[in-house]
Amino acid sequence: MEEAIVTKPSGKRRRWAFLAAFMAAVLFLFLNVHTAYAAEGLKLSTDYPGISVKPGDNLNIPVTLDNYTGSGLDAEVKVSAMPDGWEGYLQGGNYQVSRIHVKNGEAGAEMTLHVTVPKELTEGTYVVEVGASSASGLSDTLSISFLVNEMKAGKGSFTSEYPQQEGTTGTNFSFSTTLINNGLKSQSYSLSSNAPAGWNVSFTPTGETTKVAAIEVESSTSKGMTVSVTPPEGIAAGEYDISCSAVSAEETLSTDLKVVITGSYGLKVGTPDGRLSFDAYAGKEADVTLNVTNTGNVDLQDVSLNSSLPSGWTVTYNLENNVIPSIPAGSTTEVIAHVKPGSEAITGDYVNTFTAKCDQAESSADFRVSVKTSTIWGIVAVVIILCTAGGLGYVFRKYGRR
Incomplete structure (x- = not known):
């Protein structure tokens, strides 16, 4: 019985077999990777x-x-x-x-x-x-x-472009403000201020004329407003703080405004009863009481008095050098003017102008002066009339029957 002969592969053939298997594995891996890449x-x-x-x-x-x-x-x-x-x-x-x-x-x-x-x-x-x-x-x-x-939404703001303004008494102030709603929904803001007593503060949306007490602002938007501030009459000079608030259900916003009132100057000439007329007689003094009022908010110094009179008239005052040394703000000084019409003045109405003046202010008032005839001349006239009438009666009695 013949035995089978088994021939072992040589080393060279084993190397080629190993290389072929390695290449097959690499190709398989490449194909799988490519397939997965394309499948995306x-x-x-x-x-x-x-x-x-x-x-x-x-x-x-x-x-x-x-x-x-x-x-x-x-x-x-x-x-x-x-x-x-x-x-x-x-x-x-x-x-x-x-x-x-x-x-x-x-x-x-x-x-x-x-x-x-x-x-x-x-x-x-x-x-x-x-x-x-x-x-x-x-x-x-x-x-x-x-x-x-809500953290992303953030808080809104209420600001003014120029939060401080100044002016004299009687000035009306206007502030441009912006109200921003950074919330996630529209908000209705109630508007108010804490202005001093007697001051008037109002809010008007930009581009409108109607004053409002509340304003609606959409989410992530802003609204412009004009804040009008009117001080009371005769307010003293100084600085005044006004805080304005915009309050919604979600937040309270505020902006601080400042008004600086500078010195205001004014004079007024009048009389205690308001009448600007008086009577006088030719060649005789007539007394007139004048009220000189400081209508400003700053004391006035060295206020002089003078007048414009018809020719031949004179006027003096119960003042040294016709000057009031000082008139406090808002106060009135009483002055007596002694007016003397000219001796040749005839009966009728005349105009006499009184003027108060200092470095900062001036005021004048025109008075109507009624010049009347003196009583003695009236008596003389009556005597003359009576004498004339008696003379005529005598003439008629003596010569009337001839």
Whole structure:
């Protein structure tokens, strides 16, 4: 019986066999990797898939569409899901797009997702989805989360462009202010001030004429207002602080205003009873009581008195050098004027002007002066009339019967 002869492979053949097996393994691994790479198909991505926003934001979010199919293709793209009240679209280049060509491999197609966040929101997380699909059935969806919370909303503000103004007594002040609502919803603000007693403060929305006590401001918007401040008459010089408040159910905002009243000057010449007339006789003095009032809020010094008189008239005052040394703010000084019409003045009405003057102010008043005939001349006239009448009676009696 013949024995089978088993020939062992030589070392060279074993090396070739090992090399063939190694190459087969590498090829198998390469094919598997390539197959997995191609199976990914289309892929949507963005660098920041979760962000925080506030009401009213307008966002521009870069989105990339990659193609791993092995060849370029056209893909349909769209904003596939959007919360109620939100708005959005996809832009490629300078165009709003719904279809985009995507090259194979690493050079993906770039798009921009434009999102408009509503002005009113409750806090929470909102999701926007972008979808891509090809004619061959490949598709992908990208979800982007938007977080809205009170911390992001922040507090509003109430500010004035020029919070300090100055002027004299009688000046009406006007402040331009801005009220900002950074909350997540519209707010109604009640408006008020803590002005000193006697001051008047009012609020008028910019561009309107109606004064308001409250104003509605939408979320993430601002409203301009004019705050009008009227001080009381005769207010003393000084600095006055006025705080204005805007109060809603969510917050209390305030802005501090300052009014600086500078010195105001004024004089007024009159009489205790208000009458600007008096009687006088030719060649005789007539006394007139004058009231000289400081209508400003600063003391006046060295107020001089003078007058404009008809020719031949004179006037003197119960003052040294016709000067009032000082008149405190808001006070009245009484002066006696001694007016003497000329001796040749005839009966009738004349105008006499009295003037009070200092370095800061001046005032005048015109008086009507009625010049009357002296009593002695009236008696003389009566005597003359009686004598004339008696003479005529005598003549008629003596010669009347002839």
